[in-house]
Amino acid sequence: MALDPETLDQLRDMIRRYVRERLVPMEAQVAEEDAIPDEVVQEMRDLGLFGLTIPEEYGGIGLNMSEEVQIAFELGYTSAAFRSLIGTNNGIGSQGIIIDGTEEQKQKYLPRLATGELIASFALTEPEAGSDAGSLKTTARKDGDYYVIRGTKRFITNGPRAGLFTVFARTDLSSTNAAGVSAFLVEAGTPGLSLGAIDKKMGQKGSYTCDVIFDDVRVHKDQIIGGVEGQGFKTAMKILDRGRLHISAICVGSAERIIHEALTYAIDRKQFGKPIAEQQLVQAMLADSQAEAYAARCMVEETARRRDAGQNVSQEAACAKMFASEMVGRVADRGVQIHGGAGYMQEYAVERFYRDVRLFRIYEGTTQIQQLVIARNMIKQAKAGM
Structure with a gap:
């Protein structure tokens, strides 16, 4: 959906004021404490910043790409941690569901992502697979109507905060390339899912990453994005x-x-x-x-x-x-x-x-x-x- 120019201008001006009057003065505190205050997180929820790109029918604003980049110009003006907090819900954490998810998956997760009730995370990178995403070692072995996921993901943005992970795992265990990879929606709290320590990074204090560990995590086949194996890459x-x-x-x-x-x-x-x-x-x-x-x-x-x-x-x-x-x-x-x-x-x-x-x-x-x-x-x- 494209907003009319006046509405887009109003949204951009509102975010610009919030960034410059509220977030910029708080940058040093966030860097020092390595944390975004809870009240700021709630303010961002109240302003609708977690649902900027999520379609209106699921509770978001539904910005198109041209509109999204105009807002991103404003968000980039302050510390990267603030953008990172809302970035996964608007980007890599939700777009898989929006682009390829089933209607049931959209109804189940997108409204909660749009409000910020649920934080999404994108679990692709591994200790030995980053740029070469086709060499993933994480596996998802079929067991009846379920898949059993085993492996470790690394440097996962918002991992410590996430309630939902988009997880890429090899469902064709005989494959050695991207064709055998599927994308799963895995909820935090699922037995066997655990988190490593929060990474100590060079910069971007207040933005959290960590390892996400899958130790025989069982997920139903309905949790494959789009319901189709081999489409993850x-x-x-x-x-x-x-x-x-x-x-x-x-x-x-x-x-x-x-x-x-x-x-x-x-x-x-x-x-x-x-x-x-x-x-x-x-x-x-x-x-x-x-x-x-x-x-x-x-x-x-x-x-x-x-x-x-x-x-x-x-x-x-x-x-x-x-x-x-x-x-x-x-x-x-x-x-x-x-x-x-x-x-x-x-x-x-x-x-x-x-x-x-x-x-x-x-x-x-x-x-x-x-x-x-x-x-x-x-x-x-x-x-x-x-």
Whole structure:
């Protein structure tokens, strides 16, 4: 569904005010305590932020891709932990159900995901399977009307909070590639499901990841997404196209925040008798950052428009994810440099953003995976045209 322009503007303005007036002032506290306060979680529920992309008929707002990226630009302006909290419900944790789930699965889970009553998590990565998702070791052995899942998932975002896991496991035990992988909906509390310790990460404090361990977890066949075996990898790829665009938009929002912090500091900070913003080499860093952020914004908006028009945007989404995540790393580096010694101090936001944005080049597909996706698409298209 597409909102009318006035309604979208109202939603974007509301989220912008909430981000800048409520969340930005709380960033240091969240980083220090490694926790988002419970009252903020409830505020985000009350504002409908857990159901931004879930269809209206299931209690969400039903944003299309173009609308979603506009909201993601705003959410990227603050600490990544806030976005991460709601991100799985709006993205990889719900989209499998929305895209490929049965009507019964949608009715059962989407309304609770939309309100934030239930937190969703996407359990794909394993100790020996990340970028090579087709080499999953987690198995789901059929036992009558049930499947018995055994294996370990690693670095699972919102795992410690999750009430529902989308779990990818090998149902064809003789297969050695993605064709034998299925996607299951597994509820927290199911016997045999346990969690590892919360990971201690370089950045993104307040956003939790952990191992999720499946020790002979029994789930009914009705919990396979779409009710069909062997479709899990295809479902994952459909989800990741949208997820990569969302992360690209978050990178743009983060870059714009870093540029704001660097520009403000450069105007206020004086060296050699004048603000450093008047020094040409500082201006060059500001200008490069602004141009790159603008380029990434344009890529994201155009790719979102194409996706909403029904085009296959796997290559374009990979381009946007690769460029935007690498771009925000360069912008963060320049932001620290413009701050000088102050940029290395935790009292300045750029120090935290420098650490936080590093992860964007890794999850939802590393830069190197994006390069492979892009190049292989190029080769495929060239051969088709010969």
